[in-house]
Amino acid sequence: MTPVQRAAEVPTTIGVEMIGIPEGSELDLDLMLTFVDEGILVTGAVTGQARVECARCLGEFHTDVTVNLTEMYAIEGKAAANAEEDEVRLLDGDLLDLEPALIDAFGLEFPLSPTCTDYGHAECINPDTPAPDGVSGDTEGRIDPRWADLVEKFGTPGTSGTPGTSGTPGAAGGDGAPGTDEGRA
Ligand SMILES: [Zn+2]
Secondary structure, three states, X not given: OEEEEEEEEOOOOEEOOXXXXXXXXXXXXXXXXXXXXXXXXXXXXXEEEEEEEOOOOOOEEEEEEEEEEEEEEEOOOOHHHHOOOOOOEXXXXXXXXXXXXXXXXXXXHOOOOOOHHHHOXXXXXXXXXXXXXXXXXXXXXXXXXXXXXXXXXXXXXOOOOOOOOOOOOOOOOOOOOOOOHHHHO
16 A cells, blocks of 8 residues: 655646635645555545635635545556446556546535535624525526527517518519519519
């Protein structure tokens, strides 16, 4: 077993808009690599500092987040022996790419709507913003899907045959009208 204890820089932001570990910040890796026939088993903990935006008060704060990893990295060609394991990752040559595993692990760890109280604050850190009663939906200006078909059918007025928009109907009938371009040609 080979212990790996080092810091690594986050290559791209891990997480979502409301909570994530920003690109360029440091991760603390405290891992153990176990070499087995099929590849390398990676176990241990990874800690990073996440930027959190509270879903309730929009206050911003940072918090340490730790995930535990148990990831098997198989040597290509030997993975077939473990076919029952869908989640087996492959070693890319000698390179062990932790990034996809970390994105998955932190993705599971992060709540969809983080709040101050989720992370040890007694109450929201931003007292200026009154807490809304419900979740506000950002639906204004969107077309109700039930109407979308109608908009498609009637939303664009016909470019021809619309009476009343140009000239008086009847006075300029196409049939046999003298003096049209067609007649001159
Ligand atoms: Zn809050």
